[in-house]
Amino acid sequence: MTAPTKPPADSLAAVGEKGLLRLLTGRWKNDPAQVPVGVGDDCAVLRGQGKEHFLIFKTDAVVEGVHFTPQAPPALSGRKALARALSDLAAMGARPLAAVITLGVPADASVRRLRAIYRGLETLANKYRVPLVGGETTRAAQLFLNVALLGECRGYRPLLRSGARAGDSIFVTGRLGATQKRHHLIFEPRLAEGEWLARRKLATALMDLSDGLGADLPRLAEASRLGFQIEPKAIPRKRGATVEAACNDGEDYELLFTVSPAQTKTLKKKWPFATPLHCIGVMRLRGRVSSKPPFAHGFDHFKQR
Numbered sequence: 001m002t003a004p005t006k007p008p009a010d011s012l013a014a015v016g017e018k019g020l021l022r023l024l025t026g027r028w029k030n031d032p033a034q035v036p037v038g039v040g041d042d043c044a045v046l047r048g049q050g051k052e053h054f055l056i057f058k059t060d061a062v063v064e065g066v067h068f069t070p071q072a073p074p075a076l077s078g079r080k081a082l083a084r085a086l087s088d089l090a091a092m093g094a095r096p097l098a099a100v101i102t103l104g105v106p107a108d109a110s111v112r113r114l115r116a117i118y119r120g121l122e123t124l125a126n127k128y129r130v131p132l133v134g135g136e137t138t139r140a141a142q143l144f145l146n147v148a149l150l151g152e153c154r155g156y157r158p159l160l161r162s163g164a165r166a167g168d169s170i171f172v173t174g175r176l177g178a179t180q181k182r183h184h185l186i187f188e189p190r191l192a193e194g195e196w197l198a199r200r201k202l203a204t205a206l207m208d209l210s211d212g213l214g215a216d217l218p219r220l221a222e223a224s225r226l227g228f229q230i231e232p233k234a235i236p237r238k239r240g241a242t243v244e245a246a247c248n249d250g251e252d253y254e255l256l257f258t259v260s261p262a263q264t265k266t267l268k269k270k271w272p273f274a275t276p277l278h279c280i281g282v283m284r285l286r287g288r289v290s291s292k293p294p295f296a297h298g299f300d301h302f303k304q305r
Contacts, residue, residue, distance in 0.1 A: 093198020177241025
């Protein structure tokens with residue numbers, strides 16, 4: 001049996017998505033008085049007007065052949081473009097204010113299909129009261145949509161990945177895995193749940209599960225300078241999904257958050273949503289990170305597994 005070849009040190013497969021972002025943005029500096037949070041969280045946080053007003057800024061792209069197939073219903077492809085960005089706002093506890101859309105499209109694309117893509121995007125924007133206020137179109141080798149989304153936290157602070165403390169309980173909403181059948185096109189961003197957690201200061205850290213629990217939980221732990229201890233049997237799974245799939249498939253778009261021991265009972269008692277809650281583990285001091293499967297990789301656009 002031939003051993004897998006090691007990718008060149010300068011290749012994307014070697015550095016991976018995380019390494020690429022570090023190389024490209026590692027020298028960026030911001031004034032914390034104006035930009036409390038820059039690279040490294042689900043969204044950037046800008047100082048608004050007043051002590052408890054924050055503007056939340058996010059950009060996100062979907063590319064045909066990567067995030068949706070040419071055979072996917074056009075309306076659902078457009079819907080996904082906005083839903084992904086809204087999920088990142090939910091991960092900060094923010095509410096949306098406005099969006100602009102960039103469309104990259106081959107010159108021979110079907111106008112009827114493009115109109116259907118935009119109808120799907122508009123339907124979701126109307127549902128979550130997101131004004132679509134502009135954008136850009138450009139010719140491209142393959143179809144893509146980029147959404148730049150502005151949101152806000154008014155009267156409360158956004159929740160970050162970096163606020164967890166040792167001993168905090170780890171929660172996820174919904175069920176994980178089996179996302180590629182249809183879920184990745186029709187999921188509902190957890191905007192109400194995220195805002196509720198932030199306004200009531202019940203969570204200590206928050207993010208959404210876009211790349212899978214196996215990738216995103218280590219990111220939250222790293223941002224909080226902690227480790228974690230997980231009970232694999234407690235991980236909620238969709239029907240037919242294995243524990244490994246629930247950790248590594250990606251595109252769940254559920255919320256992952258931590259809660260202090262003193263607030264756990266309050267969270268369970270006052271949770272007002274039909275969305276189910278599941279406690280899957282606890283945050284620990286560093287050195288207690290689970291590095292074995294099912295926490296093997298999660299999704300990475302570039303890195304070889």
